[in-house]
Amino acid sequence: MTEDTDPILEDESLNHDSNEEESEGLYEHLSIKVDKGQELLRIDKFLHIFRQNSSRNKISQTCRAGNVVVNGNPVKQNYRVKPGDDISVLLTHPPRENVIIPQDIPINIVYEDDDVLVVDKEAGMVVHPGHGNYDGTLVNALAFHLQKNGHQSDLDRVGLVHRIDKDTSGLLVVAKTEYALSFLAKQFFDRTTKRLYWGFVWGNVTEDEGTIRGNIGRHLKNRMQMAVFPDGSLGKHAVTHYKVVERLRYITWVECKLETGRTHQIRAHFKHIGHTLFNDERYEGNQILKGVNMPKYKQFIKNVFDVLPRHALHAHTLGFTHPTTKKEMYFESPMPKDMDDALEKWRRYLES
Template structure:
């Protein structure tokens, strides 16, 4: 399980010091933020959730109740609304772990960039942000190098992840370069006004041309590496996924997914729940070959496709949002990556010859 960000690394959007505050309690400042002049009123728990990647609302609420969240020198409750110019600090009893984002010369596909944001088409296999077990080789390390190379040193500590995709998911991400852009874009994700479509290959032949999966998503009660669906709402958070069939391969289906909510592993968990696990999704048993298929050398064929596509078949295909400064709508499309394209071609050829 991931540890809270407050204990692991320096936030890229803040200034952080390792000094004990004073003798009273020996508290250490883990976070210091000066609220942007353009910031709209927002509850401090929601504000900090945007600025503390990997943190949780519960952890932030606990810090507020303990009196460890201080605004302009005074502890505040979690419903306090931040205002432009507020000085926010988080004080904890142990010294923070020192971790600076180290620029690394890693190739990345930047499809758009201006003074406010960067849109990246992430390759499968790349972790998005440094964290427990992945302190280097991430997208953020690569962006830090890109900013430095282009004389944007002032932006090295202002990389703001608005959203994330899994390590083995490919496709589009938007990264904010200022605190204002981060808040503006994050609000669109929170209010579900962004335009995002995913492409996925799933096992089996989905009967309907399109449909909707509803069910709370939360941590699996036995397998803590998985998320599970709880239709009765007993665990997890409300989640809705809309899907549409794009092409059928008899024993595998290419679908398009639109998320009404944005829960961890939402597509992966929802599709497994309805019996159509993502193709080659090892964590959710999608690397098990579909049984009951009577075709020549079928198992060997699927294994060959696994070799071509050695990860779960999920791609963030489109991304649309309103620009924080121009207020104009922006829309991006990412073509299907080579591994998924080759897998499709191989399925088509196999069925044409063995249909």
């Protein structure tokens, strides 16, 4: 047999503050061409042998979620692999960098049932433990929540389906079972979830709506940034759709829908078109990029930075199909206070 693995997104070494568009490192796509001499074998056993780090139960749940496809058709775990089969598998990989220590950290859980949990994350919270962030994360808080509510056995099965940056606020869905994780991962992989981001960017975005296209990959000089390679020579295909919500002369409030899910996609794409995210320190948005070079204006910008001490990006909506009921679930998170305060300051400034 031969294998071609395709990790969904880039590696997450950008200061380990989690990836903007969620699923990096959380699942991977396997393409397997079965050898001509392969004996007939149940596919759950075949994949268990092929991927020794995946349990039979995990593979069974992956099949149940429709994430094992043979010759173009989803199959059950008792399907018998034949010579020449083309197998496609979407496997989930919940982060396991550290032993998860439950910590009593307040989090805003907006919905919960036996399968999923939806959190409205505050800016400043890292999503999961990693190098430099060994505790105090959303995963630590979730572990405490489950333990407190008598779900000790669920701790090792909590699965992040997607992630957002430390300094991005907004909605995340968390799977509480292996099946839910596989089922939701397929929706993120297929881009069938419904998600919109709100952001403030420097400058007046002249078009009412538009699309930004350009491969995204690691910046060639500044390895802490992602860069856009519009000629396709490097990076991975990336598409961002946007609409203008409000113009505030020197900044623009935009609504973004991501067609793809690359690391720092919104941040890199808008910097590429000359509209860096407001107060985005990593992408030099924490300096005055538009406006008048006058003391009063400089003081105003400082005041806005003080009330919004992070990049202006918020995961505003989240919609998905529930793994068990198959009903459409939809959630909205209001504008967080720091972004709302900054918005009001801009409006008052323009009126003065």
